Amino acid sequence: MERIHSLLTVSISEFKQNPGKVVEDAQGQSVAVLNHNRPAFYTVSPELMAQMAELYDGRQLESLVRSRLKSVDRAVEVSLDEL
Template sequence: MDTIYADYSISMSEFKKNPARVLRTAGEKPVAVLNHNRPAFYMVAPKLFEALIEELSDRDLVNLARARLAQKDEAIEVDIDQI
């Protein structure tokens, strides 16, 4: 059985009947839409989706910073006032 990462779940057929009602009922919480009792997709409010995208972007920046810090011995010192 698949793990469901949502507080609410609904069958695909019930979801198709009235997606707007599902969104209203869930509020800001994610909803797992199930097909044959397995998650087919997750429905999330725009606010939550934006937060997820921002978190992923922040993680990418952290990884980039760590990679650059690992190469700091190869860095060339410059004077920013002379640019």
């Protein structure tokens, strides 16, 4: 059994006929494009892609901050004049 990560689905044949209409009809939601009733790929609007990219960037930044916080005990204090 395969999980589909979208509330909306469309067959790959229907998607190929008019991809723009599929995205428009989805009204900003993701669409799972199915091939033989299995997800082949997902399509999203530019707005949703931007939201996902922002979330991903936030998670990457959080990971970087957490790793740097682990080494804060090795930090050396300097003044701006020393730089």
